[in-house]
Amino acid sequence: MEEYDQLLVLRNAVHVRRGLAGQLATGIGSGFGSRARSGAASGAATGAGTLAGAVDSGQRALLEASVARVAPRAAELVAWFYTRLFATRPYLRGLFPADMADQHDRLLAALLGLVADCDRPDILGPRLTRLGRDHRKYGVRTAHYAGVGETLIAALAHFSGTGWDAATEAAWLRLYTYAMTVMTEAADSADDEPPYWYATVVAHELRRPDLAVLGLRPAAPYRYTAGQYTTVESSRLARLWKPYSLATRPGAGNLLELHVRALEPGGLSEVLVHRTAVGDTLRLGPPLGDLTLPADPRAKLLLVAGGTGLAPIKALLQEAIRTPGITVIRLLLAGRDRDDLYDLDALGDLAARHRHVDIRPVVDGEPDALLDQVPDLAGHEIYVAGPPEMTRAVLTRLAELDVPPGQVHHDPYY
Numbered sequence: 001m002e003e004y005d006q007l008l009v010l011r012n013a014v015h016v017r018r019g020l021a022g023q024l025a026t027g028i029g030s031g032f033g034s035r036a037r038s039g040a041a042s043g044a045a046t047g048a049g050t051l052a053g054a055v056d057s058g059q060r061a062l063l064e065a066s067v068a069r070v071a072p073r074a075a076e077l078v079a080w081f082y083t084r085l086f087a088t089r090p091y092l093r094g095l096f097p098a099d100m101a102d103q104h105d106r107l108l109a110a111l112l113g114l115v116a117d118c119d120r121p122d123i124l125g126p127r128l129t130r131l132g133r134d135h136r137k138y139g140v141r142t143a144h145y146a147g148v149g150e151t152l153i154a155a156l157a158h159f160s161g162t163g164w165d166a167a168t169e170a171a172w173l174r175l176y177t178y179a180m181t182v183m184t185e186a187a188d189s190a191d192d193e194p195p196y197w198y199a200t201v202v203a204h205e206l207r208r209p210d211l212a213v214l215g216l217r218p219a220a221p222y223r224y225t226a227g228q229y230t231t232v233e234s235s236r237l238a239r240l241w242k243p244y245s246l247a248t249r250p251g252a253g254n255l256l257e258l259h260v261r262a263l264e265p266g267g268l269s270e271v272l273v274h275r276t277a278v279g280d281t282l283r284l285g286p287p288l289g290d291l292t293l294p295a296d297p298r299a300k301l302l303l304v305a306g307g308t309g310l311a312p313i314k315a316l317l318q319e320a321i322r323t324p325g326i327t328v329i330r331l332l333l334a335g336r337d338r339d340d341l342y343d344l345d346a347l348g349d350l351a352a353r354h355r356h357v358d359i360r361p362v363v364d365g366e367p368d369a370l371l372d373q374v375p376d377l378a379g380h381e382i383y384v385a386g387p388p389e390m391t392r393a394v395l396t397r398l399a400e401l402d403v404p405p406g407q408v409h410h411d412p413y414y
């Protein structure tokens with residue numbers, strides 16, 4: 001049986017290599033060598049446009065069945081994939097951090113996300129565009145994608161055993177080629193901005209034993225929208241990038257503020273809170289996220305923040321203060337206890353200077369009690385950021401109160 005499996009893997013690997021090489025040569029209709037250049041903003045449409053769609057409904061069913069087949073051994077599959085990738089292409093190891101645990105989770109999430117929306121280029125296109133642009137910070141090149149795809153499909157084939165057939169392979173090839181096309185086009189289109197930004201730590205305040213507020217000054221202008229997040233890397237944990245929301249609104253003198261709580265030892269948050277000082281240099285990836293004000297927001301804004309979820313909310317609060325037409329801004333600020341509300345001074349200043357800003361600290365608050373403080377919820381544009389349990393609880397309560405989902409904004413990553 002083992003021998004049969006090995007033969008199967010070998011056959012698949014050869015087959016995959018040929019398939020991928022063939023698809024790359026023909027570019028599945030996308031005209032690979034002659035891709036038209038396009039602006040970053042239109043990258044999504046580019047990817048979705050050059051390929052008619054990611055996959056068709058028949059292929060979607062095959063991909064879902066394929067994922068279901070390998071799901072029980074997903075962690076093993078990802079480990080197999082990276083072992084094979086680095087054995088066959090050792091030069092790729094240098095693009096990844098020493099500790100690969102995060103990377104394993106990310107690959108799995110990316111694969112599941114790809115399949116979940118595999119026939120929705122309107123959703124996948126923009127997501128892959130952002131991913132391709134963001135991947136420049138890792139040093140990923142177009143030439144790396146084919147080897148990754150080949151190894152990925154070999155891994156899927158290996159863990160599918162006899163459940164793998166030519167049609168399944170074709171569906172994966174099509175989906176991967178689609179993803180690769182959109183990502184590489186987005187990376188090419190982003191060459192008017194750096195792949196990453198160096199930023200100097202200009203302020204570092206330990207506000208609680210485990211919580212710091214950092215001020216960063218990027219070496220080159222960093223353009224973002226209030227409510228977005230960046231990814232951060234420290235040379236103390238090379239190539240391990242983690243997301244942190246920006247607590248400043250753009251235009252604050254190219255000065256960025258991060259709020260970081262070190263929940264567990266050994267991670268980047270611990271490095272940023274306890275082993276980073278003024279004068280240190282960090283690297284930042286391009287801005288990401290859609291937790292931003294709409295072009296034409298409602299007159300009333302309700303902001304709900306828990307713990308360091310305050311970071312994007314503070315940026316939105318400052319942006320909203322300057323947005324004409326927003327006449328009421330309410331912030332519900334949840335914390336473990338009053339001592340945990342680490343930024344009350346700055347927020348108090350804002351409220352004192354702007355009469356339409358109302359800030360209510362809530363300690364040990366239940367989401368019902370939290371929201372019950374606000375009359376006329378349905379009339380508000382609502383933003384929520386904080387621990388996942390809090391965000392979920394608030395969203396559930398808002399749904400119970402029939403607040404239309406279009407009025408409620410939150411990051412999906414927390």
Ligand SMILES: NC(=O)C1=CN([C@@H]2O[C@H](COP(=O)(O)OP(=O)(O)OC[C@H]3O[C@@H](n4cnc5c(N)ncnc54)[C@H](O)[C@@H]3O)[C@@H](O)[C@H]2O)C=CC1
Nearest residue numbers: 245306307308309334335336367385386387389390393414
């Ligand atoms: N863009 C975003 O959405 C951001 C989210 N975060 C997330 O925020 C969290 C912050 O962590 P910490 O500062 O340690 O916060 P934490 O774990 O201390 O929680 C802060 C407060 O949220 C409230 N809360 C928690 N669970 C709740 C529930 N089920 N119902 C009602 N209220 C609840 C409590 O008042 C609690 O004191 C992290 O999970 C982080 O990933 C952080 C930054 C940005």
